[in-house]
Amino acid sequence: xxxxxxxxxxxxxxxxxxxxxxxxxxxxxxxxxxxxxxxxxxxxxxxxxxxxxxxxxxxxxxxxxxxxxxxxxxxxxxxxxxxxxxxxxxxxxxxxxxxxxxxxxxxxxxxxxxx
Numbered sequence: 001x002x003x004x005x006x007x008x009x010x011x012x013x014x015x016x017x018x019x020x021x022x023x024x025x026x027x028x029x030x031x032x033x034x035x036x037x038x039x040x041x042x043x044x045x046x047x048x049x050x051x052x053x054x055x056x057x058x059x060x061x062x063x064x065x066x067x068x069x070x071x072x073x074x075x076x077x078x079x080x081x082x083x084x085x086x087x088x089x090x091x092x093x094x095x096x097x098x099x100x101x102x103x104x105x106x107x108x109x110x111x112x113x114x115x
Contacts, residue, residue, distance in 0.1 A: 003034045004065060005046040009054035011062035023061050038073045045069055 003014045004023075011023030016033050037043035048066040053059045072079075 001037065001042055002044040002046060003037055004062065004069070006049065006052045006062070009052065011053060011055075011058040013065075023058055023065070024055075026061070026065075034069065035072065038069050039076055039079070041073075041076070043069070043073070045073075 001014065005012050005020070007020070012020040013023050013026055013030060013034065014020055015030055021030075034043065038045075045066060048063050050059055050063075053062060
């Protein structure tokens with residue numbers, strides 16, 4: 001699905017309700033929704049073309065969004081791998097903590113003569 005496009009010399013973005021709006025009306029919530037689409041691989045972004053954008057503010061905003069979202073899409077696997085490694089480190093630490101705690105319970109049971 002196309003999330004950024006140039007239409008009638010204006011930059012446009014797609015919102016959660018599948019409606020396009022002027023890029024200068026973009027909110028933090030809209031941006032987060034677009035980022036999620038980029039990360040899940042469903043976003044298409046029309047290439048930046050300064051000559052198609054008449055409004056200088058739209059040029060600046062669109063170029064910045066295009067560059068950053070394109071970079072994010074290209075580095076998506078790197079972010080996924082990094083977060084998986086971080087999760088794995090926490091998981092392993094948790095497993096070490098729980099296995100040590102289980103050993104203490106077994107030691108206490110053995111010291112009282114119970115099986």
